[in-house]
Amino acid sequence: MALSHLASSSPSRSANLLKPLSSVISLRRPISTDTTPITVETSVPFTAHQCEAPSRTVQTNAKELATFFRDMVVMRRMEIAADSLYKAKLIRGFCHLYDGQEAVAVGMEAALTKKDCIITSYRDHCTFVARGGTLLEVFAELMGRQAGCSKGKGGSMHFYKKDSNFYGGHGIVGAQVPLGCGLAFAQKYCKDEAVTFALYGDGAANQGQLFEALNISALWDLPAILVCENNHYGMGTAEWRAAKSPAYYKRGDYAPGLKVDGMDALAVKQACAFAKEHALKNGPIILEMDTYRYHGHSMSDPGSTYRTRDEITGVRQERDPIERIRKLILSHDLSTDKELKDIEKEVRKEVDDAIAQAKENPVPEPSELFSDVYAKGLGVESFGADRKEKNSHGRHLDNTRDDPSGEVIIGLCFHNPLPA
């Protein structure tokens, strides 16, 4: 990368190649492996409630910044592509896009390990990718195909990834927070030294169950971090019209809180690392991520009836998370503009390839309609005039007791081996 444009500017190629590299190149190694520490200040200092704010000086390095850049570009491109697919009716149902909020997902991931759990609401595509999900899994799930992360049965709002402890993808706002606190309890009980990040929005912040969960977590010192992704609008309702106190980081009252610039990936990383350490020692803490979504609430919402276009373009110009990292990379001379654009082109192709692959993927088998309702299937015949009840293995239950393990009873009666 770096060598090519130097070689073309010097008259004698072979002479340059003989000189030690450090004197020819301006001390720049390929960006993706450089781990020399760089110190950066966050955009704004943190605001703290009932605790001492972490420093706004963040340690990072070229490799991390490159990862942030690439990951956010992938997420941005993925969400825009999902927008087009939805308009082309390849994605149906509901689709809630995360573009603008990418810094929260990447910053959080940088501070965590895969042993830590993340649980969020329905705006989950990018969080899933940050946890290691592939683009194919994303697009296949959005289009309801077998290769999707939830086998095509969940759709946009229900992405999960068990091996990275990503507990998804929930439709009912606020319901995921008590669940998250339960995960934290299990982690504490099993002495995992890991924490749970339970994400919710400014709209969900007014749900009663959050306060129930917070009280329990604080009472029992659970390593739960409640993260309010405050994009300032609950669907179409501005935060000041829904909440008496839009200072969500303070709403924990007895629980400490931190307000973070959610458009600054490094600030998010710093805050999450701080929160993890705090939660492991002292119990729950609330993080409020001040972020913004460019799209409306969902694909059915233009997003411009309750916000001005000026506001949206203003945020895009002043606070865009990808642009911030790009500026950091360029100002620290870690890469060139062309290289970054090449990454974007590469990502675009990756996304297009994943979409093409997902389009070829088949929809789930009809038997999937009945699978996973219970641990062992229970279903009703979907066609035919007689409509006898069948279990998912196709046996009629009218001669056996009607219970989910009817199949086991049949097995025992006829000396068949028990199913695994």
Added chain:
Amino acid sequence: MALRNIIGKRIGNGIGLVGRRSLSTSTSDVENRNAKSMNLYSAINQALHLALETDPRAFVFGEDVSFGGVFRCTTGLADRFGKARVFNTPLCEQGIVGFGIGLAAMGNRAIAEIQFADYIYPAFDQIVNEAAKFRYRSGNQFNCGGLTIRAPYGAVGHGGHYHSQSPEAFFCHVPGIKVVIPRSPRQAKGLLLSCIRDPNPVVFFEPKWLYRLAVEEVPEHDYMLPLSKAEVIRQGSDITLVGWGAQLSIMEQACIEAEKDGISCELIDLKTLIPWDKETVEASVRKTGRVLISHEAPVTGGFGAEISASIVERCFLRLEAPVARVCGLDTPFPLVFEPFYMPSKNKVLDAIKATVNY
């Protein structure tokens, strides 16, 4: 859905009136003057305008109702009646319903909107334990009869798990509240006005698939349709079909096809699920000897089970075939599999033939 406009007698003021249960032959019991073509959300909107106009102590509140609501049912209300009577609530269903109960307990008409019936569960405790039992446990000192909860329910083609549910069965198991489901714009306006003015708490489920799809001539004046009175919307002699809401149009199509095979189907719109009009259904079953119930909600424990049990109790010796139920499957409401899950016209038709040929 084509409904004949027969000019019939306007039934009284309809509040709690459960008398006169002849086999109705008219599909319309409302005068048709000044009727205008409109869809379901417009009809509901008109009903709300009338409710607030005629009662200065009526309020409409819920998530996003101020600008008109996500389905436009509350358009124009805030502008006309002011923010003190039409207002948004934060995102808290339990709070909305509890608040509504309190408001109603002070003698006001609280019309609460739950944005999707799928979200009603946080409020379930308030509805079941507070609203339904208030009058009973206070020995009639207090009541929250002025409470009406409106919620869009049912499949919409692509709603998935949390925008398609039909939770009516849960509420039918609670004495003390009423559950009402309209099938069309004209019905919705009259029934909603009756629900709002009924002195009992009511849960009013609106079939969201029909918000734009169902268009009908709806009279512009203030009229009410009686609660707890089912309507025979199609006359027949071979089999009785019972349903409510959007499912009726599916059933009607099945009836029309069955007619080609010489099967004469009688179709009944239950309208009020609890307390339901057992007499009308029974009278019809005594005529036909066969009954089929259809609803979108899963078959096990669905309201069809209650109808089936009651009819068997009342008409056992008259029945020529087992009671048939064509309902949603016993799975969560699926995403890509919605066409398989739904009680489609063909499933209903199959069941009609099987029952008639039993």
